[in-house]
Amino acid sequence: MKSTPFNPDTDLAPIPFTDQVCSLAKRMKEQNLAWQPHVGCFVWDELELIEPSSPFPHRIYFILNLGHFLRRFETVQAIAENLIWLPTWHQALQICKRLGVPDEKIIKGLDDNDQLESESLVFLYRLMLEHL
Numbered sequence: 001m002k003s004t005p006f007n008p009d010t011d012l013a014p015i016p017f018t019d020q021v022c023s024l025a026k027r028m029k030e031q032n033l034a035w036q037p038h039v040g041c042f043v044w045d046e047l048e049l050i051e052p053s054s055p056f057p058h059r060i061y062f063i064l065n066l067g068h069f070l071r072r073f074e075t076v077q078a079i080a081e082n083l084i085w086l087p088t089w090h091q092a093l094q095i096c097k098r099l100g101v102p103d104e105k106i107i108k109g110l111d112d113n114d115q116l117e118s119e120s121l122v123f124l125y126r127l128m129l130e131h132l
Contacts, residue, residue: 006057015086031132046083095128
């Protein structure tokens, strides 16, 4: 079965994973953000190791079936080493709480700018980087 690629001209992106979001996620990985690959995570294949190409822009994949990724990488650790995790907005909030970011700081930062979802994700990623 041939996959149908994402069309940014007609399709609505499920999550606003911009170049800036991907860059910040890469920095979080470099700062050793703990991550256990599992179903429900978005990942960025920066090194273009996965075939077929992603149905989403920027070679971003959604882990719907971990076994599919294990066939390519063999171990969960290899998945984590070769791909970059892109926490969703909800996952980013959970990570901020685990890192001890005060709720007031999160709420104030999100409210101050009445941000778009992509901007709020960038804000949360920056908060995580500050606390790693």
